[in-house]
Amino acid sequence: MGQELIKIKGGADGFQLIVDSSAKLEEVQAELEKKLAENPEFFPEGTEFKLVVADLNKNVKKGISEFLTNKGLNIANSTNTAVQQKEQPKVNVNTQQNQGQQAANSGISQQEMTVVNRTVRNGEQITSNGSVMICGNVNPGASIVAAGSIDIRGTCRGIVHAGAAGDIEAFVVADCLLPTQVRIANLIARSPDNIEKNNFAEKAYIKDGQIVIEPIER
Template sequence: MNVVNRQKQHNVVIKGTKDGLTLHLDDTCSFQELISELETKLSTNQHGDNQQLVAVQLKIGNRYLTPEQEEQLKAVVNQKNNLAVNMIDSNVVSKEEAVRLKEEEEIVSISKIVRSGQVLQVSGDLLLVGDVNPGGTVIAGGNIFILGALRGIAHAGYSGNIQAVIGASVIENAQLRINDAILNPTENGGHKEASYMQCAYLDEDGEMVMERVQSMPQLRPNLTRLERRN
């Protein structure tokens, strides 16, 4: 009679890295089984010393965790004096998160004139067919492209995107903002006089620079999300 030795599957695998510990947590077992094995392994293994805090990353694969389960996982790890969870890495996103990500990836196309006192804001990229008059404001989480005259305020990358750019057919007496950087019309010769087919971007030092639109494919090769086909 053949006897097959089956090794018990580990629901928790602990790996040390230069940045701390990574805990690979099985996504097919029950949550209670996972918690039980995690408590056992953390109690029987000493990681680091009590004088040094060890950062822990939890990789949970395709498991969906409720907010309560996330807190329970963190509590099991954090109860060890020298361990602290700094990240939970999951392949699963909530519906709300998926909608937010989709909005941030969208290119919103709008045809209108943004007049004085009006604010036009989108989560992703903005393609505006029309002018931004003095006193008007356009804001985007991504890039701003204006097929018209920009004479008001344009704020691209408002959520922290330092790779965002601002481009317009005409830029004149406009205030440009990318992330936290601001370029006023009176600075660096400003844009008091009209400049045509220009783009603004942040260089490696975080300074705003103006270039011709034709330079953007070299400066921002990932600017377009359209797939290039030969």
């Protein structure tokens, strides 16, 4: 076996299971068994895997899925980026529904929006299973972690993590974007050491496997 058949990659909020397209089901199962046994504390029950495959036989895919389910682990569809809803966010103001998408992915209930109407200060953390909107500043030392995107109606100086469950489509927008770090999905970017304050809104998102920041109108 020159090349590894399967790879498990840890992201911010989940694991990616990358399977070589030439792999046979039995081989994959054996390999998986070995990997999971190596560090069981890494994969507690209910751990979600995102299956990443080039083009894999449907049967193999199904077999892997069943195998993981038997182990008490979950598999997330590669197109399905929603996380399981662990807790209800404090404020649940806006529920966004995209009907067509909704019908297709019966797994997602609805996308949530957490709205915070104050300044988020040093030491505070806002987490959400959906998107977050902050009407106020995000100060240095504060962090915002969202499975969806983040909109800051103010100055952002803290750490922002959008798409924390692996959604590479997630983005961060702020009236003034001077974050300590921007994280999107499993990518991290930090601000230059001497950053100047701009007076236009900016957006950070993933483009060609990199986090880019560009001015936007709003």
